[in-house]
Amino acid sequence: MRCIDQFKSAAIKNPTLTDVARTAGVSYATADRVANERGNVAQKSVQKVKEAMTQLGYVRNVAAANLSTNRIYRFAFLIPGGKNAFFKRMRLHLQRVSDVMMADRVHIEVIDTDAFKSASLFEGLQQVVASNADGVAVVGLSTSNLEKPLNALRAQGVPVVGLVSDLPTHQRDAYIGINNKVAGRTAGRLIGLSHAGLPGAVALLAGSLKAQDHCDRLMGCREVLEADFPNVELLPTAFTFDDQQKVHDAAVEALASNDRITALYNVGAGNIGLLKALESTARPARFFCLVHELVSHTRTALVNKQIDVVIDQRPDVEINRAMTYLQALVDNRDIPPMQEHVPTIYVRDNVPSDIPETD
Amino acid sequence: MRCIDQFKSAAIKNPTLTDVARTAGVSYATADRVANERGNVAQKSVQKVKEAMTQLGYVRNVAAANLSTNRIYRFAFLIPGGKNAFFKRMRLHLQRVSDVMMADRVHIEVIDTDAFKSASLFEGLQQVVASNADGVAVVGLSTSNLEKPLNALRAQGVPVVGLVSDLPTHQRDAYIGINNKVAGRTAGRLIGLSHAGLPGAVALLAGSLKAQDHCDRLMGCREVLEADFPNVELLPTAFTFDDQQKVHDAAVEALASNDRITALYNVGAGNIGLLKALESTARPARFFCLVHELVSHTRTALVNKQIDVVIDQRPDVEINRAMTYLQALVDNRDIPPMQEHVPTIYVRDNVPSDIPETD
DNA sequence: AACAAAATGATAGACGTCAATCATTTCTAG
DNA sequence: CTAGAAATGATTGACGTCTATCATTTTGTT
Numbered sequence: 001m002r003c004i005d006q007f008k009s010a011a012i013k014n015p016t017l018t019d020v021a022r023t024a025g026v027s028y029a030t031a032d033r034v035a036n037e038r039g040n041v042a043q044k045s046v047q048k049v050k051e052a053m054t055q056l057g058y059v060r061n062v063a064a065a066n067l068s069t070n071r072i073y074r075f076a077f078l079i080p081g082g083k084n085a086f087f088k089r090m091r092l093h094l095q096r097v098s099d100v101m102m103a104d105r106v107h108i109e110v111i112d113t114d115a116f117k118s119a120s121l122f123e124g125l126q127q128v129v130a131s132n133a134d135g136v137a138v139v140g141l142s143t144s145n146l147e148k149p150l151n152a153l154r155a156q157g158v159p160v161v162g163l164v165s166d167l168p169t170h171q172r173d174a175y176i177g178i179n180n181k182v183a184g185r186t187a188g189r190l191i192g193l194s195h196a197g198l199p200g201a202v203a204l205l206a207g208s209l210k211a212q213d214h215c216d217r218l219m220g221c222r223e224v225l226e227a228d229f230p231n232v233e234l235l236p237t238a239f240t241f242d243d244q245q246k247v248h249d250a251a252v253e254a255l256a257s258n259d260r261i262t263a264l265y266n267v268g269a270g271n272i273g274l275l276k277a278l279e280s281t282a283r284p285a286r287f288f289c290l291v292h293e294l295v296s297h298t299r300t301a302l303v304n305k306q307i308d309v310v311i312d313q314r315p316d317v318e319i320n321r322a323m324t325y326l327q328a329l330v331d332n333r334d335i336p337p338m339q340e341h342v343p344t345i346y347v348r349d350n351v352p353s354d355i356p357e358t359d
Numbered sequence: 360m361r362c363i364d365q366f367k368s369a370a371i372k373n374p375t376l377t378d379v380a381r382t383a384g385v386s387y388a389t390a391d392r393v394a395n396e397r398g399n400v401a402q403k404s405v406q407k408v409k410e411a412m413t414q415l416g417y418v419r420n421v422a423a424a425n426l427s428t429n430r431i432y433r434f435a436f437l438i439p440g441g442k443n444a445f446f447k448r449m450r451l452h453l454q455r456v457s458d459v460m461m462a463d464r465v466h467i468e469v470i471d472t473d474a475f476k477s478a479s480l481f482e483g484l485q486q487v488v489a490s491n492a493d494g495v496a497v498v499g500l501s502t503s504n505l506e507k508p509l510n511a512l513r514a515q516g517v518p519v520v521g522l523v524s525d526l527p528t529h530q531r532d533a534y535i536g537i538n539n540k541v542a543g544r545t546a547g548r549l550i551g552l553s554h555a556g557l558p559g560a561v562a563l564l565a566g567s568l569k570a571q572d573h574c575d576r577l578m579g580c581r582e583v584l585e586a587d588f589p590n591v592e593l594l595p596t597a598f599t600f601d602d603q604q605k606v607h608d609a610a611v612e613a614l615a616s617n618d619r620i621t622a623l624y625n626v627g628a629g630n631i632g633l634l635k636a637l638e639s640t641a642r643p644a645r646f647f648c649l650v651h652e653l654v655s656h657t658r659t660a661l662v663n664k665q666i667d668v669v670i671d672q673r674p675d676v677e678i679n680r681a682m683t684y685l686q687a688l689v690d691n692r693d694i695p696p697m698q699e700h701v702p703t704i705y706v707r708d709n710v711p712s713d714i715p716e717t718d
Numbered sequence: 719a720a721c722a723a724a725a726t727g728a729t730a731g732a733c734g735t736c737a738a739t740c741a742t743t744t745c746t747a748g
Numbered sequence: 749c750t751a752g753a754a755a756t757g758a759t760t761g762a763c764g765t766c767t768a769t770c771a772t773t774t775t776g777t778t
Contacts, residue, residue, distance in 0.1 A: 063422035185708035196555035349544035
C-alpha cells in the first residue's frame with residue numbers, strides 16, 4: 001500500500017540497520033544499541049537513530065534476527081484429553097498445523113489435561129514451567145485456581161493465552177474464544193425466529209450450572225426469548241452433566257411429557273445421546289433443534305435433518321489465532337488485525353464438507 | 360506433536376542441510392544439489408540424501424533461505440474500486456494487514472479496477488505483468504476474457520489466486536471465495552425456517568442475471584424453498600442492477616403490491632436503498648428480511664431490527680487466505696490446513712462489534 | 719587540568735541457506 | 749586403456765541481525 005512507487009521499480013530493498021546507522025550519522029554499534037535497548041547511549045543519539053528509522057521506514061527483519069539467535073518457538077497447548085469430540089477436533093487441527101509450522105521453526109507440544117480436574121491442569125502447567133516453553137495456551141477451568149503456575153510463567157516472560165474458557169484477566173495476556181452469552185443469545189434468536197410468531201415451548205438441556213459457559217449460554221438464550229419472543233415459553237432446564245445417557249433420557253422425557261414442545265436446545269455436550277433420542281422418539285410436527293459444536297456426528301445429523309442448527313466455536317480458527325497471538329507476544333510485535341471471534345451458525349446448507357472424523 | 364521428547368530437553372535444534380549431508384555420507388554441495396534440484400547428481404546419491412532428510416526430519420529453514428536470496432514478496436491485489444462498501448471493507452483490511460506484513464518482507468500493492476469493466480481488469484493485469492510481482496490476487500469478472508495476461512503471469516511462474524469471483528479453473532492456481540449457490544441455499548433455508556410451516560411469499564431482488572454470483576444465489580435459494588418449504592411462494596425476481604434507487608423502488612413496490620409478502624431477500628448490492636424503503640414503508644406483521652455482506656450500514660440495520668439476517672463473505676478472512684496461499688505457492692510449500700470457506704450467518708446477536716465504517 | 723565515567727566506533731563470528739567456482743574423483747563409451 | 753563426460757567435494761561470500769570485545773573519543777566532575 002505504502003510502497004506502490006517502489007513496487008513498480010524492479011528492485012526493492014528494505015532498509016537495514018546499517019542504512020539506519022548511516023543516515024543517522026552514527027556507527028552500526030550505536031544504532032544496534034538503540035534498536036535493542038542495550039543502554040549506554042546518549043539521548044541525542046537515540047533521537048537521531050529513531051528519526052532515521054522512521055524516515056527510512058526501517059522494519060526489523062525478523063527472519064534474520066531469528067536466524068542469528070537460532071530462535072525456535074516452543075509453544076505448549078493444554079487441552080482436555082479424552083473422548084470429547086470438540087477437543088478431539090481441536091487436537092487434530094493442532095497436529096496438522098504443527099507439521100506445517102515446523103518450517104517456521106515453531107514446535108508444538110500438546111499436553112492432555114483431565115477435562116474437569118483442577119489438579120490435572122495445575123500439574124500440566126507446572127510441567128510447562130519446567131519445560132521452558134516460549135508460550136502457552138490453556139483451556140482453563142473457571143473453578144480452578146491456577147494463579148501460581150500462571151504467574152510463574154508470566155514472571156519468566158512466557159505469554160499465556162486463554163483458550164475456549166477464559167482465565168482471570170490479570171493472569172493471561174489474551175483470551176481466544178467465543179463469548180458464551182453471545183452464543184446463547186444467538187441460539188435464542190434463531191429459536192425465536194423459527195416460531196414465526198406462533199406459540200411454542202423450548203426444552204433446554206445443559207451440563208451443569210457449575211460450568212460458566214453453560215450458564216452464560218442459558219442466560220443469553222433466556223434474555224433474547226423473554227425480550228423479543230414472548231410467544232415462546234422456556235421450559236425448566238434439564239441438567240445432564242454432559243453425559244450421553246443422561247442427555248438421551250432428558251431428551252426423551254422432554255419430547256414425551258410436553259406435547260406443546262416446539263424446540264430443543266442443548267447448551268452442553270453429549271449430543272450423541274440426543275441424536276439417539278431423536279431417532280427413537282416421535283417428533284412434534286413443528287420442531288426446531290439446536291446444538292453446539294460441529295463435529296462429525298452433529299454434522300451428519302444436520303445434513304440428515306435431525307437437527308436444524310449447529311452453533312460452532314471454530315476450534316481451528318481459535319488454534320490459529322492462539323498461535324498468531326503467541327508469536328506476536330513472543331516477538332513483541334503488533335498483533336495482526338483480526339475481526340472479533342463470534343459463534344458461527346451452521347445450517348445444513350452452509351456446513352463445511354471437510355469436518356474430519358473424530359470418533 | 361512429533362517432538363515432545365526434544366521439547367522437554369532444554370536445547371532443541373532443527374537439523375540443517377549440513378547435518379543431512381553428514382548422515383547421508385555426501386558433501387554439503389551434493390546435498391544442496393539434491394535439495395535445490397540443481398541436477399547432475401547420481402540417482403543413488405539422491406536416494407541417500409532424501410533418506411537422510413526423512414530420517415532426520417529435515418525442514419528447510421525458510422527464514423534463512425529468504426535471507427540469503429534477499430527474498431521479498433510482492434503481491435498485487437486487483438480489487439474493484441469505487442463506493443461499493445464490501446470492497447471498501449476488503450481494501451481497508453488489506454491496508455491494515457499490509458502494515459503488519461512489512462515485518463515479514465511482504466509488500467502489497469492494491470490496484471483499483473473498474474468493477475464491471477472487462478477492459479479495466481485487463482489493463483490492471485498487464486500492469487502487474489510488467490511490475491514483476493511475485494503473486495497476484497484478482498477479483499475476476501465472469502464475462503471477461505483474461506486468458507492472455509493470466510497465462511503470461513503463470514508462464515512467468517507467478518501464482519494467480521481468484522478472489523470472490525472465480526476464474527476459469529485452468530487460469531488460476533486457487534480460488535478464494537464462497538460458493539454462491541451455497542449462500543443462496545443458506546438464505547433459502549433461513550427463510551424457510553422463519554415461516555414455521557406457515558404460508559408465505561418471498562420477494563427477491565437481484566442485480567442482474569448476467570452476474571454469475573447472483574444467478575447462483577437465486578438458484579440455491581429457489582432449490583431449497585421448492586424442495587423443503589412448499590408453503591413458501593417465490594415471487595418473481597426484481598432486477599436492480601445494484602443501484603440503490605432501483606433497489607429502493609423495487610422494495611417499496613414489493614411491499615405495497617403484495618399483501619401476502621412475508622420475506623424479502625436481496626441477492627445483490629444496493630442495500631442502502633432497501634433500508635430507506637424499509638424505513639418509509641409499512642412492514643407486514645410477519646416479515647423476514649435477509650441481505651448479503653456485513654458493512655457498517657447493514658450491521659446497523661441488523662442491530663436496529665430492520666433486517667434479520669446478513670449473510671457475509673468475510674472479506675478479511677478471504678484476504679488472509681489469499682495471502683497464505685500466495686506465500687505457500689511462491690515458496691513451493693504445503694498450504695496450511697484450513698477449513699472450507701463458507702458463507703457466514705449473522706443475526707443481531709452474533710454480529711461482530713468491530714466492523715469498520717466504510718461510508 | 720586531570721581523571722573517571724559515559725558514550726561511541728570498529729570489527730568479527732555465528733546463524734542456515736543460496737549461488738557460485740574450481741578441483742578432483744568416478745563413470746562410460748569407443 | 750583412455751578421453752571425455754558426469755558426479756562429487758571443498759570452499760567462499762552474501763544476506764541482516766545478534767552478541768561480544770576492545771579501542772577510542774567525548775563528557776562531566778572536581
